[in-house]
Amino acid sequence: MVSPMLLIAAPLGLAFITPLLGLLSERLTRYVPAAAMAFNFTLGLLLLPRVLREPWIVETAGLRPPFSIHLVAGPLGVGLSLLIALVGLLVSIYAIGYVREGPVAKYHTLYLLLLVGATGMVLSADLFNLFVFFEILCISSYALVGYRGDRAGIESSAKYLVQGAIGSSLILLGIGFVYGLFGTLSMADIARNVDSVTPMKVFISMAFLITGFGVEAAVLPLNAWLPDAHSSAPSSISAILSGIAIKAGLYAVARVVFTIYGADTMPMLVLLVGILTLLVGEMSAFSQNNIKRLLAYSSIGQIGLIVFALGLASASGVQGALFLVVSHALAKALLFLSVGYMIYRTGSMEISSLYGMGRRMPVSSLCFTIGAFSLVGLPPFIGFAAKFTVIRAALAGAAPLLTALVAIVLLGTVVEGAYFFRIVQGLHFRPPPEGAAPEQTDQYEAPVSALVPICLLAAIIVAVGLYPGVLTKYLGPAAMDLLDKAAYIHHVLGV
């Protein structure tokens, strides 16, 4: 009965009955996402040792692949669903106290479904099924971005909806193409036959899929929706969108490129797109005065770095990319969560209104500092280990061009450091702005339900930063899960 299928089925069933629970008692629904994600986290931990030995092929409807939909719970799938469950759990604990207004039961239903969509995406081994879970993820995030119902929220939600819908249509066209070419939707089966058609056809279908998934992954020309959406959503949703949703889009792109089309070298273009995304994201973040927009642009910068690492297309590069995915998910969730109550208390998203917070909200400010230092890549935190892995992978071949690109990456990091240090300095060393509330430390600090997830995230960031070995031993198998096309086909189809 224990099966990776439960990672999807159990939260989905809970999400379906959440509205029913909401009819009985609205308070009860607040605990549903946390319960579901705690279940997923436990189950993921139980499954991990087994899938490290051999990927678990989950068939549905009692038919062997490729004739029905199947899931592949490999090191990558289970590892990412563990990350989704962990961040999802912590953010849902935060949301218990944070989300008080509006249709609360609907918030928790949509939030849980967003996580179901992300989990389904990382586990599915069927192209169309991947798209279905992608749609669940996207549509629930469109609704959650506009949850507060204010003008900015609805506007950015509509913007996100339009761009996301165009992306989804492109994916659907691409899937139609692939099905026409290969007569199958199983990723392993497509991968096996991909060299039986002309490169032009492969390229066209791949371009549709990558562009479509690229909208959610927020790669450079396709990310106009992101700063608005991430900054006007409630902070708990910003944390999930930045921490999890973008990564799900990136995962889909990487799965399509590496596993289906079996790319073992990447065109220079991918590296350049990554670098450009990084630079544009960091530069735009530098000039922001709104703290949430700044964090959103910084997410774009980090995505650029992950794309750069994936573009190296080597085992160590992909390992570095996965390391960055984990470190960015943890750090960005921490930043959005700790900033959430600061904005709530001051009623303003301006960076200048956060000055002097270090004395009024000491724990939140300390944790914000930890998250910021980790994103920049300072040594005792997880971000250092991640960035270091990527840079070492880029310099491994000693190609002069890559060395030059690494220099640009480091320049981006300097910019990143500049704006984060500015905020951290403001938090701790500047006097609060005129007219701010008087010092009442005990009432001003965020409530316990928010401090617990914030402190846990900070603790994980420090712990993994000090002992990166607990994470890195899983990154190798996970990277091979993505890169080793032959093994993937072998596991799924048995040939």
Place this chain on the structure above:
Amino acid sequence: MRRALSLIVLLVLAVGLASALRGPSVGAEARRASLIDDDEVNFGRRYNSRAVEETGASNVVASVLVTYRGLDTLGEVTVLFVAATGLAALLHTGRRRRSEREATPASLIVFTGCRFLFPLILLFGAYIFAHGHLTPGGGFQGGAIIASGFLLIYLGCRGRQPESKRLSAVESLAGLAFVLIGLIGLAVGGSFLLNFLPEGSPYALLSAGIIPVVYVFIGFKVGSELGGIVGDLSGAR
């Protein structure tokens, strides 16, 4: 300038697509021709030739939707659920602002006509989803027909609106039932959405195992969900 640029992009896309679509479209087909006996064929062909025998459903589309691509169907049901919930959440704030407007009651003829037609529409919708495994149609179509009955009620019998709590409860329970049927398959045969009921003889009403059961739940779910969307958009709930 912008218009010219978008025209150029469209042109490039069109040329690319046309060149890609030229020639035989099913590339893998030729390579697999030797393997046809070995089941390693195009999905569509296999479903057409084997579905009735494998699932017992005489409507091949139903067997594809509920059995072969059952997880996708669960996903589509969820997408609809997400859309309905998200719409209700977004309309929640707008609704409070709207002033209570008094609805003019419909004329006696419209009112009586709606009351007369509503049960018939429900019956027809139920017929469509209960026979999904035998004839064209199924849970989604039957559900849409049922929702059109609710639309008629919202338009014609303004005093007698379906209670939104009941719609929401039906929606939740039907979704849960779909997941539970899948889980029973997992518990019994180790495979999610396994067809664990006897297949029966094709073309009989009670045949095809779980397919009609799942379709009935989908019908309930889609009907109550679309009915709820209609209600939300008309500002009734």
